[in-house]
Amino acid sequence: MCDRTGQTLDTTLLLYMKDKTSTNNTQPGHIGHRKRLRQRYIKAGIGSLADYEALELLLTYTRSQRDVKPEAKKLIKTFGNLAEVLDSTIDQLLEIEGIGIQSAVLIKLVKDLSTKYLNEKQIYRKTINTPLDVVDYLRTKLGAYKKEAAMTLFLNSQNKIVAEEIISEGTVNYVYVHFRNIFEIALKYNSTAIIYVHNHPEGKIEPSDDDIRHTQHLVETAKTLTIEIHDHIIVNRYAYFSFKEKGLL
Known part of the structure; x- marks a missing residue:
């Protein structure tokens, strides 16, 4: 009886350790997805991404531990297109569920940097x-x-x-x-x-x-x-x- 109990405990411990090792070695699906998005952008540029994918890639830099595709799609659905998202105010962005102050500021910063680039690159020269x-x-x-x-x-x-x-x-x-x-x-x-x-x-x-x-x-x-x-x-x-x-x- 003692042998059976010991064998049972050993078997249980082995199964637990195997499951724990498997969990540690397996990344969540969104981690691999964002890596593929990043690689696609690096190789083929912004034209290789759908509008929501471009926003998704941007949002990964403020939400490193979670899937941000739902928020990216919600932004496009709410505002209509990428241009409207970038033109929205920080207060309007904060009304979208899942969009916090860091994400809202980053989105606005992209638009403002683009405007400044046009200013210095094209207009003043x-x-x-x-x-x-x-x-x-x-x-x-x-x-x-x-x-x-x-x-x-x-x-x-x-x-x-x-x-x-x-x-x-x-x-x-x-x-x-x-x-x-x-x-x-x-x-x-x-x-x-x-x-x-x-x-x-x-x-x-x-x-x-x-x-x-x-x-x-x-x-x-x-x-x-x-x-x-x-x-x-x-x-x-x-x-x-x-x-x-x-x-x-």
């Missing part, structure tokens, strides 16, 4: 001759705003941008701007020309009557300071309207 030279950047910068905002690009005598400023933020369909603020900044940077920009988050891209009167007043004020208004551009995420192209300047 080129001579600005037409609205097309800046419109993609402006749509990236202001197109996703949920409220109207006014921004000004300040140019030097070689038509190169020396600075940019968000002058004012308003409501979903109105923004009030003090011209004095614009020209104080222009004089600070010895700017000889300005491109004035604002967005239309809702409704049509064409200017309102107030937009047209506002622009005329801006041009008249600029003349007294020998500063040229190169253009007034209205943007949203998908389109733009140039006062210069339409003969309104």
Whole structure:
């Protein structure tokens, strides 16, 4: 009887140790999956990943011990597409179950770094001759705003941008701007020309009557300071309207 009990205990102990060793040597499925995602990205670039997979790979850097595919898919389902996810606010991201402050900040940081890259790589080094030279950047910068905002690009005598400023933020369909603020900044940077920009988050891209009167007043004020208004551009995420192209300047 003692022998049987000892044999039973030995057998149980062996089975326990075997099960424990097997558990330690087997990684959770999501660990292998994220490794394959990472390798695919390294070899073939971002185009090899679906939108949710790109977000999933990003989120692995804030959630190292859990599967983040559900959160990535939930982000795409909630906001509609990758661009909308990146354009969302931190507060909006935090409303998604499973998305904490670290993940929300990382997502926003990716968008802001991309914008800064466009700024330094494309905009500040080129001579600005037409609205097309800046419109993609402006749509990236202001197109996703949920409220109207006014921004000004300040140019030097070689038509190169020396600075940019968000002058004012308003409501979903109105923004009030003090011209004095614009020209104080222009004089600070010895700017000889300005491109004035604002967005239309809702409704049509064409200017309102107030937009047209506002622009005329801006041009008249600029003349007294020998500063040229190169253009007034209205943007949203998908389109733009140039006062210069339409003969309104």
